[in-house]
Amino acid sequence: MESCGQKLTDSWRIALLALAFAAGIVFLAWALHDVQVVQCSDFSRDQMRQSVRRVQVPGPRGRIFDRNGVCLAENRASYCIAYYVEELRKRGRWQNTIEAVDADIDRLAAVLGIPRVISKAAVSNHVMQSLPMPLLAWRDVEQETLARWAEAVDAFPGVDVYVQPERSYPQGSLAAHVLGYVGRDRPQPLPDQMAHFYLPEMIGKEGLEREYNRTLTGTSGGKLIRVDARGYKHAVWEGEPAVAGRDVHLTLDVNVQRTLEKALRGWRGAGVVVDPRNGEVLALASSPSFDPNDFVPVMPAGVWKRLNEDADKPLLNRAAMGRYAPGSTFKPVTAIAALLSDGFDPNASYTCDGVFTLGNMRLRCWNTYGHGAVALRKAIEQSCNAYFCHLGNTIGYDAIYAQAQKVGLGQLTGIDLPAETRGLLPTAEWKEKNLRDKWRPGDTCHISIGQGLLVTTPLQMAMLVAVFANGGTLYRPHLVRRDGLPEKVRTMGWPEASVALVRNGMHDVATVGTGKRVQVRGIEV
Numbered sequence: 163m164e165s166c167g168q169k170l171t172d173s174w175r176i177a178l179l180a181l182a183f184a185a186g187i188v189f190l191a192w193a194l195h196d197v198q199v200v201q202c203s204d205f206s207r208d209q210m211r212q213s214v215r216r217v218q219v220p221g222p223r224g225r226i227f228d229r230n231g232v233c234l235a236e237n238r239a240s241y242c243i244a245y246y247v248e249e250l251r252k253r254g255r256w257q258n259t260i261e262a263v264d265a266d267i268d269r270l271a272a273v274l275g276i277p278r279v280i281s282k283a284a285v286s287n288h289v290m291q292s293l294p295m296p297l298l299a300w301r302d303v304e305q306e307t308l309a310r311w312a313e314a315v316d317a318f319p320g321v322d323v324y325v326q327p328e329r330s331y332p333q334g335s336l337a338a339h340v341l342g343y344v345g346r347d348r349p350q351p352l353p354d355q356m357a358h359f360y361l362p363e364m365i366g367k368e369g370l371e372r373e374y375n376r377t378l379t380g381t382s383g384g385k386l387i388r389v390d391a392r393g394y395k396h397a398v399w400e401g402e403p404a405v406a407g408r409d410v411h412l413t414l415d416v417n418v419q420r421t422l423e424k425a426l427r428g429w430r431g432a433g434v435v436v437d438p439r440n441g442e443v444l445a446l447a448s449s450p451s452f453d454p455n456d457f458v459p460v461m462p463a464g465v466w467k468r469l470n471e472d473a474d475k476p477l478l479n480r481a482a483m484g485r486y487a488p489g490s491t492f493k494p495v496t497a498i499a500a501l502l503s504d505g506f507d508p509n510a511s512y513t514c515d516g517v518f519t520l521g522n523m524r525l526r527c528w529n530t531y532g533h534g535a536v537a538l539r540k541a542i543e544q545s546c547n548a549y550f551c552h553l554g555n556t557i558g559y560d561a562i563y564a565q566a567q568k569v570g571l572g573q574l575t576g577i578d579l580p581a582e583t584r585g586l587l588p589t590a591e592w593k594e595k596n597l598r599d600k601w602r603p604g605d606t607c608h609i610s611i612g613q614g615l616l617v618t619t620p621l622q623m624a625m626l627v628a629v630f631a632n633g634g635t636l637y638r639p640h641l642v643r644r645d646g647l648p649e650k651v652r653t654m655g656w657p658e659a660s661v662a663l664v665r666n667g668m669h670d671v672a673t674v675g676t677g678k679r680v681q682v683r684g685i686e687v
Contacts, residue, residue: 220363221380222327224407226341226370228416229444229643233332235341235371240328240459241303243270243311244296247289249320260286267299270321273314274307276300295361296324302459328458329364329371335453337419339479340412340446340579340641342369343454367457369479370641372580374410381405411643413442422447432480432620438628440648441637443577446621448480482575482582485617490545490676492566492612492623494630494664496554497538499565501660503557508538508663514548523604525551525611528676542667543675547611554610555603562610563587568654569626570636571618576651577639586617629654630668633661 226235245263252258264282271278280299288297300307308323315321329344346362363382366375383404422433426449435445450472456465469477478484500506516532518525527533527547533540541549554562566572572587586592590601593615608614618626621639629636634654671677672687680687 219361219383219404221382221404222406223329223344223364223380224378224409226378226410226412228412228414228419230415232416234337234412234414234416236330236332237327238330239325240301241308242298242324242326243274243300243303243307244298244322244324246296246320246322247293256289260289263289263297266318266321270299270311270314270318273317274300274310276303276307296322298324302328326361327364329454330458331454333416334455335451336416336423337414337447338369338451338454339448339481340369340414341454342371342373342580343367343457344371345457346460369579370410370412373578374642377410378407380407412641413437413444413643414446414641415444419445419447421445423449423451430474430480432484434481434621434624436624436628436639438631438637441625441628441639442643442648443639443641446481446641448478448484450474450476452476479579479581481620482577482579484619485583485585486620487614487616488612488618488623490612491627492616492618493542493545493550493610494668495566495569495571495626496550496562496610497542497664497667498630498656498660499561500538500553500557501663502565502656503561506557511535511537512541512549512552514546516548518548518551518607520551520555520603520607523607525607539663539667539670542664543670545671545676550610551607554606559601559606559609562606563589566616568636568652569629570651571616571622571626575621575625575639577621578641582621583619585619585622586615588615630661630665633658 222237225233225237227233245267247259247263250259250263250266252262260282264285267278267280267285278299279301280297285297288295311318311321311323331338331341343366344364345367347365348362363379366372366378371378381404383402418435422435422445426433426447429449432448433445434443434447436443452469456462501508513535514527514529514533516527516530518527525547528545532548533544533546536544536546536549538549538553540546541553566587572584574582574584588605588609593599593601593605605614609616625636625639634656636651636654638649638651640649669687672680
């Protein structure tokens with residue numbers, strides 16, 4: 163009986179054990195089905211999210227043209243020698259890969275016959291932070307170097323030519339202060355997604371490149387790369403293509419610009435040519451200048467030091483930022499202020515004997531012997547200092563200040579450049595605050611001939627002359643062509659007869675007076 167009961171108990175135990183095994187197998191089967199079938203898509207998405215990296219690719223930069231379609235700034239292909247580190251990885255610690263890449267760069271530099279330009283620290287930073295991206299060991303290499311590399315390509319696995327766009331200025335230094343230059347920087351982030359890596363973008367640093375950077379900058383695209391757990395690249399998928407930035411068309415005329423720069427060559431100075439009918443700037447030059455191509459792909463330290471330490475300040479845009487006493491070019495303002503003053507007779511004569519005396523002050527005229535009896539038009543023609551000192555002292559500074567302010571002196575012109583200076587149109591309050599001195603009649607006399615405390619920019623004076631040329635309208639100067647009507651800053655409201663008298667005097671200056679050397683055969687100045 164005991165033997166039979168023992169057998170029955172063993173049978174139940176075997177049955178229960180078999181049932182437990184069967185239940186376990188069923189549970190494992192269900193779990194595998196849930197993981198591999200039901201949740202497969204969720205796990206796949208998680209895996210992709212963890213192993214796929216987004217690379218932001220900048221769009222091509224827009225070009226810059228003059229008013230006749232001559233290209234002033236464009237993009238060119240820059241050939242770089244790049245290392246793809248995932249093809250040179252070594253087993254073990256990251257340092258093993260870094261040492262291998264670093265040694266390979268030295269070996270390739272010797273074969274190519276060019277100096278090494280990238281440091282070991284830069285290699286290390288790239289491996290640790292931007293491993294899937296190409297490591298640019300040399301940028302903008304010459305064709306001879308590329309030919310040597312092509313001969314040795316089989317001995318250097320993981321090295322290839324990488325082409326990236328660089329800014330190019332086909333006209334060299336022409337209009338350099340207008341165009342400015344670009345540098346490399348991180349692109350603006352994409353609005354709807356985060357990029358893990360990015361390719362550096364060209365960013366405007368000075369001139370129109372900076373002022374219209376938003377217009378010229380393209381829309382970034384992107385691509386996806388798949389990496390393993392250690393960060394090495396395994397696959398690439400192209401994403402949204404990058405879109406080029408918009409082109410910019412200028413009011414500049416390249417022929418006028420070249421002629422103006424030729425006239426300034428060898429001098430420190432500036433010049434502006436503006437269309438008085440609408441404020442379009444046809445030429446704007448500053449001398450000495452620089453070549454913006456020197457800033458591409460990066461400015462060498464030696465060149466940057468030379469430009470910054472040069473006593474002639476070639477990086478300074480003297481046309482918009484230079485501060486100068488305008489001299490006799492200011493006298494038309496004194497003249498129009500007098501014509502608007504009650505009781506002034508433009509035909510009344512004043513005798514210039516070569517010097518104007520006011521108390522203890524003696525201001526000499528450029529003509530030591532004097533101009534004799536002169537009225538307003540003749541005084542403009544001969545640029546008679548004595549006459550205009552007398553005129554300024556007679557009408558007072560308030561009258562001169564009012565007209566100088568109306569034509570834009572002491573104010574920004576609003577030109578579409580990233581920087582300009584206001585100059586200085588002084589007042590009695592300004593002098594008291596800054597020089598701790600009161601306003602004196604001598605200050606008025608000096609300013610009436612464009613001297614003394616008065617400071618202007620060449621651009622301001624170009625717009626001043628344009629006001630007289632067009633009959634009394636101040637326009638906003640601009641370098642980029644616009645649709646529609648020109649932007650008026652203000653209308654002077656001067657009587658036509660008064661404007662005509664000053665213009666006739668200015669015409670006489672360029673015909674028979676002190677400025678007759680500006681005459682051009684066949685053209686009335």
